[in-house]
Amino acid sequence: MENSTFVFETCLIEGMILKRKNRFIMEVEVDGIVCDCHCPTTGRIGNILFRDIPCLLSKSKDTTRKTQYTVEAISLDLPSENNKSWIGINQNAANRYVEHFLKTGQLSAMVDNGGTVKREKKLGDSKLDFLVGNTYIEVKTPLMSLQVEMKDHIATKKVSEFNSFERFIKHINELSESLQRNERAILLTCFIYENPGYKVSKRGKHSDYIKNEVKACISRGIEIWQINFKISPTEVRLINYFETTNTFMDAGAALQE
Structure with missing residues (x-):
């Protein structure tokens, strides 16, 4: 289908959500470094306890922003799976x-x-x-x-x-x-x-x-x-x-x- 894709300007980065600290912040491991990432939805997400949940992240162009990454999607597949299915949460x-x-x-x-x-x-x-x-x-x-x-x-x-x-x-x-x-x-x-x-x-x-x-x-x-x-x-x-x-x-x- 022509024009059936919205292509990201920069590819999303895979990370691992270690926990959801509050409504706005998720603690995510990205390339071996743990950092606070913006959670774009303040409500519940499927009643999930966020422990070792794979995610996709976008990186902000604003270098002064406190949270450099935004969690765009999560996966309910095992972290070891290569072809994960993603659920967009933004x-x-x-x-x-x-x-x-x-x-x-x-x-x-x-x-x-x-x-x-x-x-x-x-x-x-x-x-x-x-x-x-x-x-x-x-x-x-x-x-x-x-x-x-x-x-x-x-x-x-x-x-x-x-x-x-x-x-x-x-x-x-x-x-x-x-x-x-x-x-x-x-x-x-x-x-x-x-x-x-x-x-x-x-x-x-x-x-x-x-x-x-x-x-x-x-x-x-x-x-x-x-x-x-x-x-x-x-x-x-x-x-x-x-x-x-x-x-x-x-x-x-x-x-x-």
Whole structure:
């Protein structure tokens, strides 16, 4: 597929996460040296205990930055495996990938590829990720529930239910309200790994409320799509994308992740 890759300017570097020190910092061994690296997502990542987890790092051009590296992806394979599968965890970078494929016309089944792509357009009290022609697009990159096989060597922890869903509810309602002035509004769930179909996580005490809000917004006309990327040390490749609106009419409780 022409233009189906986003090529990194500089190849990513493989390292080993020794631990997650806090929401923003991971301790990583890079070429035998242990250093603090920026963690680009502040939330949970699959309930993983980060002990000897392989990762891919980008190096900042800013030599004054306290953390020279950013963790772009992790692997749940054994460190000794040569051909690792990677899970992208940089939620901000996800928007750059989506922008690339919008601008190169690779998402024409979802949105007209001739439309002008504008970033971070104001809508109500929020800034939504894209305005493409007359269609608003908000990108969500769920990471709290990784829909991949958790291998035996991966340690996980029990965590409390996620309760910080207000921002998601605000965004999805503003998306639906945009339909009063715009033709279409899309919530795009983005996975920087292969995910055949997003599955709603286990039921929580706020599930019914969130599900009802999602269904109400779908009834007003918003669409929900899914896009899957594959990340490697050299590039991000578009795997596929497809509409999932009907799926979330019946199960919409986990999109806020």
